[in-house]
Amino acid sequence: xxxxxxxxxxxxxxxxxxxxxxxxxxxxYPRNYELWYIYAAGFNRELNKxxxxxxxxxxxxxxxxxxxxxxxxxxxxxxxDRVGEVSARVSKELDEIIVMLESSGNTCEQxxxxxxxxxxxLGSAENKQQMxxxxxxxxxxxxxxxxxxGTLEAQLKDSRGQITDLQESLEAIRYESLTDQLTGLAxxxxxxxxxxxxxxxxxxxxxxxxxxxxxxxxxxKFNDTFGHQTGDQVLRxxxxxxKGAVKGRDIAARYGGEEFAVILPNTPLRSAVVVGNxxxxxxxxxxxxxxxxxxxxxxxxxxxxxxxxxxxxxxxSLIERADMALYASKHNGRNQVTSESELPEAESxxxxx
Numbered sequence: 001x002x003x004x005x006x007x008x009x010x011x012x013x014x015x016x017x018x019x020x021x022x023x024x025x026x027x028x029y030p031r032n033y034e035l036w037y038i039y040a041a042g043f044n045r046e047l048n049k050x051x052x053x054x055x056x057x058x059x060x061x062x063x064x065x066x067x068x069x070x071x072x073x074x075x076x077x078x079x080x081d082r083v084g085e086v087s088a089r090v091s092k093e094l095d096e097i098i099v100m101l102e103s104s105g106n107t108c109e110q111x112x113x114x115x116x117x118x119x120x121x122l123g124s125a126e127n128k129q130q131m132x133x134x135x136x137x138x139x140x141x142x143x144x145x146x147x148x149x150g151t152l153e154a155q156l157k158d159s160r161g162q163i164t165d166l167q168e169s170l171e172a173i174r175y176e177s178l179t180d181q182l183t184g185l186a187x188x189x190x191x192x193x194x195x196x197x198x199x200x201x202x203x204x205x206x207x208x209x210x211x212x213x214x215x216x217x218x219x220x221k222f223n224d225t226f227g228h229q230t231g232d233q234v235l236r237x238x239x240x241x242x243k244g245a246v247k248g249r250d251i252a253a254r255y256g257g258e259e260f261a262v263i264l265p266n267t268p269l270r271s272a273v274v275v276g277n278x279x280x281x282x283x284x285x286x287x288x289x290x291x292x293x294x295x296x297x298x299x300x301x302x303x304x305x306x307x308x309x310x311x312x313x314x315x316x317s318l319i320e321r322a323d324m325a326l327y328a329s330k331h332n333g334r335n336q337v338t339s340e341s342e343l344p345e346a347e348s349x350x351x352x353x
Contacts, residue, residue, distance in 0.1 A: 016040035183239025191253035210272030219258035301335035
């Protein structure tokens, strides 16, 4: 799927989610939007079934049911429970397949014995009547075998469908467990795992890898002035801008709070600075609009620090140098990209000491 296809698909899901919110007169809080987005995308079959049942019964989804369904099907604390449930269902399905195959094996063995017995009988048959009886037994045994094979084929087909559904459920759970629910970027867990892997691969192959640490300028002011819902809107806008500015194997993540990170495999420091400026420009192009009034709340800016892997670096030392470069961007006026090469040598060396 191309980036354009992915963009169009996500926009379609987003517009559908807003339509559902309006139709059900549900407040557009992040978790409510998330529920309807997941519903529109069809990522969670159990959620969709519960919502469809409620809509059929009540004609709309009340706010209390929206809260309950979020806690039941989407809340992060439910992930481990859902993995356990799906795993148990997979185990049960496999047990049933084993029983079917064992039964089929027994049936084949019985059929083979019937054929051997018939062959012995044909060898000693003395007249046409005896041969007719033996052939009728063969035909009867063959018909039974065909019927059992047909039943087994249908059962295996059904089991294959069940396992495909379970596989999709596990994929949806995996997606949720590695994704920041507010921005749609990789979450901190995904970032830590990915950076560890990127450092290991770069070290073994002798390839460069760079890291950009990003922080929204004056984010606390947005929150304090306009409220947390506007703060969430800022985070989503920045997340979308960062996602649109990276490509290929690059991994964009929400590091925590208003801080983001971008892993840039096979990218030297100079190229990483270019990417950092592309991200900064993309964010600055976003105008924050207050949805309730249409009022412009101004432009968002972001400060970025960039560092590249050195010999004997670890994940933590690379993050520390990128953070130091980020703090330098903040200190020097914000809305800029600072490379670790611009840091005082003593500071840069202390980061890996």
